[in-house]
Amino acid sequence: MAPYDLVIRGGTVVTAADQSDCDIGVRDGRIVALGAGLDAGGREIDATGKLVLPGGIDSHCHIEQVSGMGIMCADDFHSGTVAAAHGGTTTIIPFAVQQRGESLRRAVDDYRQLGDAKAVIDFAVHMIITDPTEHVLGQELPALIHDGYTSFKVYMTYDGTKLDDYQMLDVLSAARREGAMTMIHAENWDMIRWLTRRLLDGGNRAPKFHAISHAQIAEGEATNRAIALGRLVDTPLLIVHVSAEEAMEEIRLAQSRGLKVYGETCPQYLFLTIDDLDRKGMEGAMFCCSPPPRDKAGQEAIWRGLQTGIFQVVSSDHAPYRFDATGKLKAGPNPSFKEIANGVPGIELRLPLLFSEGVGKSRIDLQRFVDLTATAAAKIYGLYPRKGTIAVGSDADLAIWDPDRRVTVNAAMLHDNTGYTPYEGMELTGWPVTVVSRGRVVIDHGELNADRGSGEFLPCAKSDHAKPLQRLAMELDPKRNFGARILF
Numbered sequence: 001m002a003p004y005d006l007v008i009r010g011g012t013v014v015t016a017a018d019q020s021d022c023d024i025g026v027r028d029g030r031i032v033a034l035g036a037g038l039d040a041g042g043r044e045i046d047a048t049g050k051l052v053l054p055g056g057i058d059s060h061c062h063i064e065q066v067s068g069m070g071i072m073c074a075d076d077f078h079s080g081t082v083a084a085a086h087g088g089t090t091t092i093i094p095f096a097v098q099q100r101g102e103s104l105r106r107a108v109d110d111y112r113q114l115g116d117a118k119a120v121i122d123f124a125v126h127m128i129i130t131d132p133t134e135h136v137l138g139q140e141l142p143a144l145i146h147d148g149y150t151s152f153k154v155y156m157t158y159d160g161t162k163l164d165d166y167q168m169l170d171v172l173s174a175a176r177r178e179g180a181m182t183m184i185h186a187e188n189w190d191m192i193r194w195l196t197r198r199l200l201d202g203g204n205r206a207p208k209f210h211a212i213s214h215a216q217i218a219e220g221e222a223t224n225r226a227i228a229l230g231r232l233v234d235t236p237l238l239i240v241h242v243s244a245e246e247a248m249e250e251i252r253l254a255q256s257r258g259l260k261v262y263g264e265t266c267p268q269y270l271f272l273t274i275d276d277l278d279r280k281g282m283e284g285a286m287f288c289c290s291p292p293p294r295d296k297a298g299q300e301a302i303w304r305g306l307q308t309g310i311f312q313v314v315s316s317d318h319a320p321y322r323f324d325a326t327g328k329l330k331a332g333p334n335p336s337f338k339e340i341a342n343g344v345p346g347i348e349l350r351l352p353l354l355f356s357e358g359v360g361k362s363r364i365d366l367q368r369f370v371d372l373t374a375t376a377a378a379k380i381y382g383l384y385p386r387k388g389t390i391a392v393g394s395d396a397d398l399a400i401w402d403p404d405r406r407v408t409v410n411a412a413m414l415h416d417n418t419g420y421t422p423y424e425g426m427e428l429t430g431w432p433v434t435v436v437s438r439g440r441v442v443i444d445h446g447e448l449n450a451d452r453g454s455g456e457f458l459p460c461a462k463s464d465h466a467k468p469l470q471r472l473a474m475e476l477d478p479k480r481n482f483g484a485r486i487l488f
């Protein structure tokens with residue numbers, strides 16, 4: 001009997017730390033050997049001339065989720081995970097949303113069932129907390145964390161989801177107590193709705209005004225406030241989908257003060273600009289997401305943030321709405337910017353875009369690519385080292401890349417249900433030709449080979465990244481921080 005179920009032979013194996021030419025031996029879904037000249041496997045893959053990377057982890061994507069506007073997104077756990085796998089991603093972490101008045105446990109259990117039934121790759125689940133009652137934070141949250149749901153997102157914006165600062169403090173201190181990671185959508189809702197009203201009153205309805213209403217200042221202010229709230233209770237946090245340079249600068253400042261503040265950005269802020277929202281007719285609706293893409297200089301700033309380490313994670317924030325009456329145009333063929341579903345697709349192209357334009361154009365190296373797209377997310381959300389790296393004992397979640405494969409992006413080649421891509425026509429170099437999930441070859445030269453429901457739920461551990469610092473002696477001095485005096 002062959003000692004390995006699968007051997008991947010002759011590739012260049014890349015992790016966030018280093019790279020080396022070696023074979024990978026896989027048994028029972030796990031990596032059991034790394035080295036030259038491994039014995040034969042039940043199945044062999046020749047990776048000569050290819051890069052073997054950890055499968056991507058998309059730690060922020062919206063799958064089978066109803067939006068704040070009440071629109072079901074276009075992808076369920078099947079189409080979403082199939083698309084992810086085709087793009088080299090082997091783990092996703094979408095969101096179970098608690099509606100106001102609803103039990104958090106109920107929201108998570110219902111959502112988990114959808115994933116169990118349909119996912120073709122492994123998945124964990126973040127929570128979205130919109131109703132942080134004493135019962136939710138005191139009873140439900142600790143039990144859910146115990147069950148492997150160790151991270152949640154909160155919103156500082158939108159009528160249906162927004163928490164006020166008082167609620168944010170309740171949530172952040174619960175996260176501190178329980179060791180959970182808090183993800184924050186940081187935009188100042190009052191600024192946005194004030195601008196929206198004035199824009200609409202002035203007859204400014206076109207998609208591009210979405211970007212004007214979601215002003216950079218609104219993102220920067222809320223980011224600053226989120227960091228201050230986290231500081232008051234000494235709790236780590238992660239600012240999601242950062243698009244504005246001034247929000248990024250707030251994160252940089254916090255990091256330079258030694259705070260555990262993490263930053264995530266997304267392809268839409270690296271590859272799109274406000275000009276895309278200004279395309280003819282309603283086409284700009286395809287690019288409306290929150291926060292919105294900024295101008296060219298802002299886009300370059302976000303690239304600098306990747307290069308200088310301000311951002312730890314590049315996720316897709318895949319939020320797929322079709323460009324028709326089921327999605328973007330649900331309010332009619334000519335909606336005002338306020339009525340357009342927020343979000344862009346990107347679950348399949350996240351890795352190829354960053355590989356081609358980041359690694360291929362020497363903006364980041366391969367180690368940073370792996371860290372940004374897999375390893376850091378695994379660490380931050382408590383999946384490491386099972387996921388996010390190539391090591392003996394880790395799950396055999398691998399993407400074998402042809403670094404020279406040239407691909408012209410078009411919507412028809414993609415596998416999600418959105419029906420369009422914001423990246424139509426882009427010429428990319430580098431593509432994941434074979435993708436392995438827990439030892440199963442799920443994508444073989446573009447062909448899917450994975451059953452519905454074959455993906456497994458991943459319970460997340462409490463991550464070290466979510467541990468409070470308790471080192472800011474000066475800040476914890478009761479004379480300086482009255483919040484700290486009450487808490488500790």
Ligand code: URP
Nearest residue numbers: 185289290317319342343
């Ligand atoms: O526009 C976006 N990003 N839609 C998805 C929901 C969110 O806030 O991440």
Ligand code: ZN
Nearest residue numbers: 185240241290
């Ligand atoms: Zn958000």
Ligand code: ZN
Nearest residue numbers: 060062317319
């Ligand atoms: Zn999102």
